[in-house]
Amino acid sequence: MQRHLLLCLAAATAVAACQRQPAATTAPAAAPAATAAHTFSPAIDAGDFVEHVKVLSSDAFEGRGPGTPGEDKSVEYIKAQMQRIGLKPGNKGEWFQTVPMVETTADPNTTLTLTVDGKPRTLKMGDDMVVATTSGKPEIAIKDSPLVFVGYGVNAPEQHWNDYAGLDVKGKTVVMLVNDPGFHVNDPNLFEGKRMTYYGRWTYKFEEAAREGASAALIIHDTPGASYGWEVVKNSWSGAQYALPAASDPDPRLPAQGWLTGAQAQSLFADSGLDLDALRTAASKRGFKPVPMKATLTLDLKSSIVDKQSRNVIGRLDGSTHPDEAMVYMAHWDHLGKHPDEPGDNIYNGAVDNATGVSGILEIADAFAHQTPPPQRSLLFVAVTLEESGLLGSKYYVAHPVVPLDKTVGVINLDALGVDGKTRDLTVVGMGSSQLEDVLKDIAGKQGLTLHAEAHPEAGGYFRSDHFNFAKAGVPALDIGSGDDLVQGGTAAGEAAGKDYNEHRYHKPGDQYDAATWHVEGVIELLDAAYGVGRELTSSEQWPQWYPNSPFKAAREAMMAGKPATAPAP
Numbered sequence: 001m002q003r004h005l006l007l008c009l010a011a012a013t014a015v016a017a018c019q020r021q022p023a024a025t026t027a028p029a030a031a032p033a034a035t036a037a038h039t040f041s042p043a044i045d046a047g048d049f050v051e052h053v054k055v056l057s058s059d060a061f062e063g064r065g066p067g068t069p070g071e072d073k074s075v076e077y078i079k080a081q082m083q084r085i086g087l088k089p090g091n092k093g094e095w096f097q098t099v100p101m102v103e104t105t106a107d108p109n110t111t112l113t114l115t116v117d118g119k120p121r122t123l124k125m126g127d128d129m130v131v132a133t134t135s136g137k138p139e140i141a142i143k144d145s146p147l148v149f150v151g152y153g154v155n156a157p158e159q160h161w162n163d164y165a166g167l168d169v170k171g172k173t174v175v176m177l178v179n180d181p182g183f184h185v186n187d188p189n190l191f192e193g194k195r196m197t198y199y200g201r202w203t204y205k206f207e208e209a210a211r212e213g214a215s216a217a218l219i220i221h222d223t224p225g226a227s228y229g230w231e232v233v234k235n236s237w238s239g240a241q242y243a244l245p246a247a248s249d250p251d252p253r254l255p256a257q258g259w260l261t262g263a264q265a266q267s268l269f270a271d272s273g274l275d276l277d278a279l280r281t282a283a284s285k286r287g288f289k290p291v292p293m294k295a296t297l298t299l300d301l302k303s304s305i306v307d308k309q310s311r312n313v314i315g316r317l318d319g320s321t322h323p324d325e326a327m328v329y330m331a332h333w334d335h336l337g338k339h340p341d342e343p344g345d346n347i348y349n350g351a352v353d354n355a356t357g358v359s360g361i362l363e364i365a366d367a368f369a370h371q372t373p374p375p376q377r378s379l380l381f382v383a384v385t386l387e388e389s390g391l392l393g394s395k396y397y398v399a400h401p402v403v404p405l406d407k408t409v410g411v412i413n414l415d416a417l418g419v420d421g422k423t424r425d426l427t428v429v430g431m432g433s434s435q436l437e438d439v440l441k442d443i444a445g446k447q448g449l450t451l452h453a454e455a456h457p458e459a460g461g462y463f464r465s466d467h468f469n470f471a472k473a474g475v476p477a478l479d480i481g482s483g484d485d486l487v488q489g490g491t492a493a494g495e496a497a498g499k500d501y502n503e504h505r506y507h508k509p510g511d512q513y514d515a516a517t518w519h520v521e522g523v524i525e526l527l528d529a530a531y532g533v534g535r536e537l538t539s540s541e542q543w544p545q546w547y548p549n550s551p552f553k554a555a556r557e558a559m560m561a562g563k564p565a566t567a568p569a570p
Ligand SMILES: [Zn+2]
Pocket: 007, 008, 332, 353, 354, 387, 415, 416
């Protein structure tokens, strides 16, 4: 639904435009207690849920900015609650997993030179292009790198599509289109038609270009394809950018990556004797061949680099018969912190985003800890950091899992749950991904809830929250959101409530707990369903699988090779 379009990486570009700068963490504060006199029940309970939300989103927690005193309070509260529930520290005897990160700020006066037929043209940062490095290097110098147009920059074996076939891009700069062929042609039989696939995400395009060994990659912006205008690209790529250090992330990095405005691309192609519109059409057909351009790129990119860190919190419940296999529940604890330079209320409390998700996994943990009979497989409850800075806490976890990924049955992510009352439905973001949805459908059906996809699948919501890092690595991942068919008022009321949240509270100081307007009955039903999926999977030997058309299926099959893979019973 609408809310899920925007949550949680608002701008859908390198990082959210509203992120703040994490600083080095300070000494841990004393563990903050829940509000005096609240007695927790050993079940999924509305009063308990609200209690967690009130504490986590209180002004005392300062908007839960990574690297601030709000981080210390947040991680200590989550740890204290996990201890109360009876979980064990999940990271080799520790509650916390340190997440290192690199903050990179490119010189705003950076220019990029594209030379066609000996004639240089200088592109300005922000107005004509954006460019950045995630290499962690303060200086990147690229000289006369030949440009090659690689269509959509997609290498998708299960789609029998490879824009890089037969091409050696070492030392070259690849230029490519945003989104995927199915989107631009609007053919439901090509990729997934209007619904954005993984290959349509700009992040994928840079990752693939890095795997191919290119020196630089530039995406040509167009508003329908990106689902946002150039201003969003410009704003999101100015100022500090965050990444994991190369040493803690196995993925290859491009020395330089960025975007060109549509207008700059049009004239670059025209000067090179190429017709961009005709090439766009050609690139949308199977068998497209990359086109070398009579142009080169020269770039001297200077950036300031600062090393920082934050923490994931991990609690564990051991399974009774298969403790080595685990189901994961995840929610990001971080939010946007406090903005002292702004007048008035400048604490971004993040009550919906994402105190609700953290409270949700704590309540689910409580239910599992008191379940009879106890779960046979283990459970991990992972409160990740740095979601708002680019899904970094979950990315780090996946690169350093505490249960091996081939022993991880699946993951359920909770991010920004709706508090508008009881619904007749639940939202599955990226519906049509894996058999986890079959399990959820069965459980939700017994609760009288239907499932539906998010309202705008062309925006690629499935690729914008923490579960995506598990998916990319091959672990089946489910993002469950609140439904919008409200029992009181139906879909119209639900959509209106979502729109109201997006306009007035999303990523604003007004995202606060409000006893007068919050109705958590729908959230509790969602948590019951989310718990039910894990209960089913931790009391069986099922290994839910990706559906056959999934781009993540191959990664799961590779890691599971030689192991029994049992699908859920029909
Ligand atoms: Zn969020």
